Amino acid sequence: MVVLSKPTLNNFSLVKSIKPTTTTTLSNGIPVVDLTDPEAKTLIVKACKEVGFFKVVNHGVPLELMSNLENEALRFFTKPQTEKDRAGPPDPFGYGSKRIGSNGDVGWVEYILLNTNPHVFSSKSISIFRENRLNLRCAVEDYIEAMKKMCCMVLELMAEGLGIERKNELSRLLKDEKSDCCFRMNHYPPCPEVQLRNVVGFGEHTDPQIISVLRSNSTSGLQICLSDGTWLSVPPDHTSFFINVGDTLQVLTNGRFKSVKHRVMADTTKSRLSMIYFGGPPLSEKIVPLPSLMLKKEESLYKEFTWCEYKKAMYNSRLADNRLGPFEIKSYAK
Numbered sequence: 001m002v003v004l005s006k007p008t009l010n011n012f013s014l015v016k017s018i019k020p021t022t023t024t025t026l027s028n029g030i031p032v033v034d035l036t037d038p039e040a041k042t043l044i045v046k047a048c049k050e051v052g053f054f055k056v057v058n059h060g061v062p063l064e065l066m067s068n069l070e071n072e073a074l075r076f077f078t079k080p081q082t083e084k085d086r087a088g089p090p091d092p093f094g095y096g097s098k099r100i101g102s103n104g105d106v107g108w109v110e111y112i113l114l115n116t117n118p119h120v121f122s123s124k125s126i127s128i129f130r131e132n133r134l135n136l137r138c139a140v141e142d143y144i145e146a147m148k149k150m151c152c153m154v155l156e157l158m159a160e161g162l163g164i165e166r167k168n169e170l171s172r173l174l175k176d177e178k179s180d181c182c183f184r185m186n187h188y189p190p191c192p193e194v195q196l197r198n199v200v201g202f203g204e205h206t207d208p209q210i211i212s213v214l215r216s217n218s219t220s221g222l223q224i225c226l227s228d229g230t231w232l233s234v235p236p237d238h239t240s241f242f243i244n245v246g247d248t249l250q251v252l253t254n255g256r257f258k259s260v261k262h263r264v265m266a267d268t269t270k271s272r273l274s275m276i277y278f279g280g281p282p283l284s285e286k287i288v289p290l291p292s293l294m295l296k297k298e299e300s301l302y303k304e305f306t307w308c309e310y311k312k313a314m315y316n317s318r319l320a321d322n323r324l325g326p327f328e329i330k331s332y333a334k
C-alpha cells in the first residue's frame with residue numbers, strides 16, 4: 001500500500017492556519033476510499049477525476065451476502081451446457097457464452113445478464129430462475145438491493161464532494177422507480193491457451209451507465225486503462241467493491257469525471273467470478289451536464305440525448321467503440 005501526500009509533522013504543518021492535505025491511499029495505484037472516512041467525498045471526487053475508478057472499503061455490506069451469491073452463481077455455471085443454453089442466447093438478458101452483445105464481440109467468458117427491474121425480466125431471465133433455482137433468485141435480489149443502496153450512498157458523497165447543494169441530484173436517477181439498472185455475473189473459466197497468447201476474457205470498453213459496482217472472487221484479470229494509455233492490473237479483493245465511472249456520469253459532470261476504459265484477461269489456472277451492478281437512469285431522462293455544476297459561461301461538451309437514445313446507440317456498437325464520440329461537441333475555437 002502506498003500513501004500519497006502524507007502531511008509531514010514539521011514545525012510548519014503544526015501552524016493552525018494550514019489545512020491538512022487530503023490523503024489518497026493507493027492499492028497498487030488504485031485509489032482506495034474508506035466510506036466511513038469523513039474525507040470520503042473529497043477522495044471519491046479526486047479518484048473520479050483522475051482515474052474514473054476506485055476501491056471501496058468499510059462499505060457495510062456483509063461478506064455473507066456476497067459469498068452466498070457467489071456460491072449460487074457457481075452452482076448455475078457448473079450445470080451442464082445444454083441446461084445453461086436453455087436460458088440463452090441473451091436477448092440482451094439471459095445466459096450467454098463467449099459472445100458479448102450482438103455485434104461480433106467474443107471473450108473467454110460465460111455470463112448471466114439481468115434487468116434489475118422485476119417487471120422487465122425477460123423470458124430468458126425467467127428460465128435462469130426456473131428449476132429449483134429459488135436460492136439464486138433470492139441471492140440476486142438481496143444483493144442488488146444492497147448494491148442500489150451503496151450506489152446511492154456513493155452518488156450522494158459525489159454530489160457533496162462536487163459542491164452540489166442538493167445531495168440527491170445524482171442518486172435520484174437510481175432511486176427513481178423507472179431507473180434502468182442491470183446486473184451481470186461473469187464466469188471466466190481457466191484458459192490454458194493463455195501460455196501461448198494473452199486471451200481476452202472481456203474486451204476493452206467503458207460502461208455506458210452512470211456508475212458500476214464490481215465485486216469478484218480472488219482471481220485477478222481486471223485491468224484499467226490509465227490516462228497515459230497504460231493498462232494497470234487491479235489486485236482482486238473479494239471483501240471490497242470497485243466503482244467505475246460510466247459514460248453517463250462523464251456527461252453529467254461535463255467531463256470532470258472520466259469514464260474508465262477496462263478489460264479482463266483470462267487466467268491459466270483459476271476461474272474468475274465477478275458480479276457487476278450497472279446503475280442507469282430512467283429511459284426518458286435527458287442526459288445533460290448538471291446545471292448546478294456548470295460554471296458561468298461553461299458550455300456543454302456534449303449534444304443533448306436521452307438515456308434511451310444512448311442505449312440504442314450502444315446496442316449498435318462494438319465493445320471497444322468510443323460510444324460517447326458521436327455525442328461530443330467538437331469545438332474548433334479552442
Ligand SMILES: C=C1C[C@]23C[C@@]1(O)CC[C@H]2[C@@]12CC[C@H](O)[C@@](C)(C(=O)O1)[C@H]2[C@@H]3C(=O)O
Pocket residue numbers: 092100101102103105113182184205206207208209278314315316317318319
Ligand atoms: C457489445 C456490447 C455488449 C454491451 C452492449 C454492446 O453493444 C456495447 C456495450 C456493452 C456493455 C458493456 C458494459 C456492460 O457489461 C453491458 C451490459 C452494457 O450495458 O454495455 C454490456 C452490453 C451487453 O453485454 O449487452
Ligand SMILES: O=C(O)CCC(=O)C(=O)O
Pocket residue numbers: 184186202207214216222262263264274275276
Ligand atoms: O468481469 C469483470 O471483472 C468485468 C466485466 C465488465 O467490465 C463488464 O461486464 O462490463
Ligand SMILES: [Fe+2]
Pocket residue numbers: 205206207262
Ligand atoms: Fe465493464
